[in-house]
Amino acid sequence: MKKTTILTALFFFTLSAIAQQASIAGTVLRPDGTAAPGALVQLLDAQGQLIATTTVNAAGAYQFTGIPTGQEYTLVPEVPGLPLYEVSTLDIVVGAQHILNLNQLDTPLKLVAGDVNESGSLTTFDLINMRQLVLGAISNFPRDWLFLRTDIQFYNDQEPWLGFSGSSNTLLLEGDVAGFDFFAIKMGDLSW
């Protein structure tokens, strides 16, 4: 009887020891499935303190392991630098064709990418900013990369700025989490 109790205690101790740590895994990829060069992911605790940083591998995958469970965490992807990555005069032409109703952008993610001045619409002002960047007159957009969870659903695909639903960047960690995936959107790139 005593032996059983000890074994039972050991069993539950082992279980709780296993349950105290978990992993979070996912991807950071551009919407066309290609890699975002140099992408990394930061793991913040509930107080917003940086706990760990990891870079994504060649397939765009990342993983954090050994994270204490029972707490809230926020994942913050980042691509350092590269304001001109995949932004060229072609994107300005594509944006102009959209504004002139000649050739509509085929995904709300491109509309979001085109709003480089983050005014809540895609207009000629964005194209002017894109031209300034391409010509070197400005060195950055207000933000060069935007990261969205891949399950994002816009209320209106033609007006993505009206709002969206989808998973948060924050989670309460209760066990291993997979598929915590992000789109990496290069602002100003409309031609992927």
Ligand SMILES: [Ca+2]
């Ligand atoms: Ca705009």
